Amino acid sequence: MSTIPINTQESPPFLLDLIYRLKVKDVMTKEVITAQRETPLRQIQYIMKEKGITGVPITDDEGKRLFGIVSMDDIIRALDGGYIQDPAERWMSRNLIVLEDDMPLQFAISYLDKFRYGRFPVLNKDRELVGIITSRDIIIALLVEVNKEVEKLEQRIVQPPSKPGEEARRIYHVRKYDFENAGKASAGIKKLLMERNLDPKTLRRISVAAYELEMNLIVHSEGGTLTFRLEKDRVEIEAKDRGPGIPDVEQAMEEGFSTANEWIRSLGFGAGMGLPNAKRVSNEFTIDSKVGEGTTVRAVIYLPGQSAS
Amino acid sequence: MKLETVLQRIPCTIIVKGKGFDELDLRSIVASDLMSDVLTAVDDRFLIVTSLNSEQVIRTADIVGAPAVLLVNGKQPQNGMVRLAEEFGITLLSTPLPTYKVCYLLGCFLESK
Numbered sequence: 001m002s003t004i005p006i007n008t009q010e011s012p013p014f015l016l017d018l019i020y021r022l023k024v025k026d027v028m029t030k031e032v033i034t035a036q037r038e039t040p041l042r043q044i045q046y047i048m049k050e051k052g053i054t055g056v057p058i059t060d061d062e063g064k065r066l067f068g069i070v071s072m073d074d075i076i077r078a079l080d081g082g083y084i085q086d087p088a089e090r091w092m093s094r095n096l097i098v099l100e101d102d103m104p105l106q107f108a109i110s111y112l113d114k115f116r117y118g119r120f121p122v123l124n125k126d127r128e129l130v131g132i133i134t135s136r137d138i139i140i141a142l143l144v145e146v147n148k149e150v151e152k153l154e155q156r157i158v159q160p161p162s163k164p165g166e167e168a169r170r171i172y173h174v175r176k177y178d179f180e181n182a183g184k185a186s187a188g189i190k191k192l193l194m195e196r197n198l199d200p201k202t203l204r205r206i207s208v209a210a211y212e213l214e215m216n217l218i219v220h221s222e223g224g225t226l227t228f229r230l231e232k233d234r235v236e237i238e239a240k241d242r243g244p245g246i247p248d249v250e251q252a253m254e255e256g257f258s259t260a261n262e263w264i265r266s267l268g269f270g271a272g273m274g275l276p277n278a279k280r281v282s283n284e285f286t287i288d289s290k291v292g293e294g295t296t297v298r299a300v301i302y303l304p305g306q307s308a309s
Numbered sequence: 310m311k312l313e314t315v316l317q318r319i320p321c322t323i324i325v326k327g328k329g330f331d332e333l334d335l336r337s338i339v340a341s342d343l344m345s346d347v348l349t350a351v352d353d354r355f356l357i358v359t360s361l362n363s364e365q366v367i368r369t370a371d372i373v374g375a376p377a378v379l380l381v382n383g384k385q386p387q388n389g390m391v392r393l394a395e396e397f398g399i400t401l402l403s404t405p406l407p408t409y410k411v412c413y414l415l416g417c418f419l420e421s422k
Contacts, residue, residue: 115356164418179363179364179365180366180389182364182368183364183365183368183369183371183372186368187368187371187372190371190372200353200374202376204353204373207372207373208348208372208373211348211369211372212345212348227376265343267343267361267363267365268342268343268344268345268359268361268363268366268369269343270363271343271345271346271366272345272347273343273346273348273349274327274345277345277348277349280349297414
């Protein structure tokens with residue numbers, strides 16, 4: 001079992017904070033598959049194969065009191081030694097190293113690095129078995145948390161104005177079918193503009209265009225970026241995706257034409273109004289699409305009181 | 310039409326009290342289960358009547374400037390929906406009545422004015 005490459009003393013503060021903040025119980029697998037003392041090793045071998053696990057805690061009938069653990073190594077030795085029909089009790093490992101559910105994750109990481117075991121049973125305060133933790137559990141939990149943090153950092157990156165006259169620019173990454181975050185980019189754009197005291201009608205038009213284009217990226221594209229640019233007299237929203245491309249742009253612009261499937265419709269989208277609606281609220285609207293390559297939709301909305309060129 | 314009128318005429322439970330709940334004035338009503346259609350509404354400050362109980366309803370309400378959402382058919386909001394309504398300050402209601410009945414009752418009231 002390879003070690004988890006995290007220095008638990010000198011890693012970045014965020015990571016240290018994370019491995020102390022997360023408790024073993026937040027990360028462990030709670031549905032523990034157990035066997036009893038009298039269970040034959042052969043049966044445990046089958047359980048491992050069927051469930052795709054490499055260690056089975058041996059407990060009382062209720063699965064609470066822990067007596068030992070049978071690992072893949074024990075099974076291999078039993079096959080070698082010809083005692084695979086013996087009950088678990090005879091050969092299980094009894095010198096167990098266990099974790100407590102309230103311990104910080106940092107303990108689990110250093111245990112995995114320090115001991116040669118691939119998994120640790122987790123007990124609660126009453127010494128009852130409540131879970132099992134493997135390096136896989138830890139890696140998944142850390143990945144999820146680190147991803148969340150990276151996402152926050154990405155949102156905070158503000159690209160400096162590159163064109164003369166550009167007052168603000170934001171680039172949002174939008175993923176296919178990511179309904180959980182759907183609308184976040186448009187909400188961000190709306191918030192940014194609200195600080196500028198734009199008139200409500202224009203603000204609404206910009207928000208609708210941004211939202212429609214964002215939803216299009218989520219529902220129809222392979223993912224891409226939504227870029228927002230604010231200039232003195234206009235707002236430009238550009239949705240650029242990595243595919244699949246629109247075979248017939250004219251048809252896609254027809255109201256009611258949609259390629260959305262049932263479950264997307266069940267979410268309230270895919271009525272075939274997205275592109276026409278985005279166009280309706282825009283002063284300039286262009287679609288550039290190539291099948292197999294991708295689509296770029298550009299919507300421009302003039303700001304009132306400014307003579308647009 | 311005041312939000313108060315809706316509360317008086319439609320049997321409903323209040324799930325989230327949004328911004329300006331007590332004096333909310335609604336200019337019109339949009340009844341649809343398709344948020345794409347709601348997004349094409351020309352007005353703002355309307356009540357959304359829908360049987361769709363996902364987060365996207367609240368996001369749509371925020372984008373179009375609809376201050377209140379009424380879920381019909383006794384639909385209960387999905388988890389994220391309440392959190393988002395609170396975040397955006399959007400009033401969220403639920404009624405056991407179906408869409409048609411809600412529209413009929415509110416329509417009669419608006420006609421009589």
